[in-house]
């Protein structure tokens with residue numbers, strides 16, 4: 001079923017009777033060439049690119065609940081490629097380029113909206129650091145503009161410019177950044193993978209790995225044993241739990257991150273705006289709700305809910321940045337489990353078990369990475385070699401001292 | 417969350433900063449054979465369990481003591497807390 005404007009009109013005229021489910025709901029086969037564990041954004045994108053770009057067959061995605069129940073459906077949907085370090089920026093810019101062609105490519109409306117991401121600065125030192133980051137972005141082929149206070153005022157006159165402690169002095173703007181509909185991204189990849197023969201198997205939790213003589217043979221699941229030549233794990237916040245079954249300890253802690261949405265309002269916020277003097281980021285959804293968030297709660301957690309102190313902290317950040325937000329009523333808040341790595345950067349690599357591969361450590365920034373993560377993981381699975389933009393994301397970089405620490409805070413997952 | 421401080425009673429977790437797994441108390445011997453690998457493990461690798469977790473909290477806005485708090489990472493229930501000093505002394509086989 002191909003989606004198009006013509007199709008919408010045809011269905012409208014024929015009582016919408018021709019729409020079909022977006023994917024099949026198959027039972028698992030006894031074995032596959034590739035088994036992807038985790039039906040979140042990254043797992044689905046991996047299966048999609050394995051089938052489409054790398055021409056592989058006999059692929060299954062195993063999801064313990066329903067597709068998109070995890071962080072892919074819980075994030076604040078910000079996409080951007082405004083990183084500093086050479087290990088990161090080319091990867092995120094590759095992801096941005098994939099976002100730009102994605103909807104046409106997989107024929108699904110993911111509401112990708114390049115409405116701009118503006119990082120505010122409040123001191124001269126911060127301006128200099130942002131200028132450096134902007135230059136690093138330009139060197140990697142991304143776009144970046146440094147705005148002064150007047151430039152920011154023209155875009156977002158409602159901000160609290162003359163706050164005595166944190167005056168807004170300008171911002172680093174990436175116009176190609178923006179937002180996407182998170183569920184649409186998961187569904188688009190799922191449908192695209194299904195159309196190319198990938199079995200998407202829901203309610204199928206992986207409960208163990210069958211490993212013999214250091215080689216993967218398959219996975220134990222709640223729907224029986226499934227054999228596999230290669231297994232790729234992309235379970236985000238559950239990484240610790242799952243990889244423990246393969247006997248691995250990882251440079252990862254699981255933490256909870258909360259997000260918030262207000263009632264629907266008339267258009268007021270032009271793009272994504274982030275506060276540089278606290279941790280607060282906000283955008284406005286197409287339905288009008290202000291979508292915002294801040295820091296992780298800061299302690300190990302597998303509960304998909306956080307605590308009140310962080311809600312207070314986020315609300316304070318919002319009030320400091322744009323006092324008018326105090327008039328909006330909060331509709332909902334929720335939490336998701338983050339796979340916080342020891343340097344704040346992800347891992348896309350082989351493991352000590354032959355045929356078992358790992359995609360993890362996305363912290364709270366893995367949504368924007370979904371296309372590149374899927375592409376690079378598929379590349380690794382199909383070719384047994386890292387994608388050129390993901391070469392730094394090795395599991396042994398910690399022991400070797402080649403960490404990719406954007407913030408420079410060291411091995412403290414709750415500070416990244 | 418309220419942390420049952422062994423000296424001060426129930427205190428709001430907001431008064432504390434969080435460090436992580438209490439195994440950080442067991443720092444490897446830097447002079448021993450294989451210290452480099454032991455330190456890579458110590459600094460970077462974690463058990464990261466879903467369930468009971470023993471972890472270090474620092475009472476920064478209180479008496480500035482380090483505590484070992486036992487907490488369930490799935491429910492956020494706090495099961496107990498002791499002074500990290502006592503835990504460390506016990507680990508070394510000393511009197512507490």
Ligand SMILES: Cc1cc2nc3c(=O)[nH]c(=O)nc-3n(C[C@H](O)[C@H](O)[C@H](O)COP(=O)(O)OP(=O)(O)OC[C@H]3O[C@@H](n4cnc5c(N)ncnc54)[C@H](O)[C@@H]3O)c2cc1C
Nearest residue numbers: 038040041042064070071072075076078206336366367368
């Ligand atoms: C509140 C919040 C806000 C965020 N905001 C942003 C943002 O603005 N921008 C950004 O770039 N990123 C953001 N992120 C981060 C981003 O959402 C994640 O990094 C990313 O979604 C993780 O990859 P995923 O989509 O594959 O994860 P998930 O969707 O969590 O997928 C993992 C899947 O694995 C499944 N699974 C787990 N265990 C098993 C098992 N044993 N067997 C089978 N399946 C299993 C889970 O059920 C889940 O569906 C945010 C996250 C949260 C929680």
